[in-house]
Amino acid sequence: MDNMSLFVTLTSRNVMIKDIFPEQIRAARALINWTREDLAKASGVTVRTLARIERSENAPREATLTALCAALEGAGVEFIPENGSGPGVRMARRLDRK
Template sequence: MISGSQCRAAPALVEVTRAKLSLRSGVFEDAIRDFERKVDNPNDRGIEALQAALEELGAVFIPENGGGIGVRLKFTAAEARQIERLEGEGGIVANDRVP
């Protein structure tokens, strides 16, 4: 399940207002606001509805993976093709770190 912080960040990424998110998810705007501000949590069903609505709009939620939770946008089809093309180019395998 997503956190309040993820719920606050995702609408900005997918460019949706709290009012529109409320309509799409069926969760009251006040409940979304309180969840984003960590004042109160909706019930599990409400959080799942928020997550589903945001995922439909293009958000991808990143679970705790040792580096913290997060949210990002889905790749577009063009971006996915570009990544696939670049991954198939070959070349020298090296450390990705920039000194």
């Protein structure tokens, strides 16, 4: 991962500040099998803006990141902070595995 992190204040469950990396957004989409178009529709962010964020071309506004994170978290993704092992994403709920 490059050194660019995206800062966002989230007000879901608990108020917290997270570093969200562009790679985490891409990984979150892949985890739930969403295209950029799917995330754009769910978040209200344009596909072009999302592509630029994912390519680390610009630092997004706080409102944009809040919308992206809310959409992804609403779809069941949990962002894992960098805690010595590196940042990541996972499903917030256990999947029923049969």
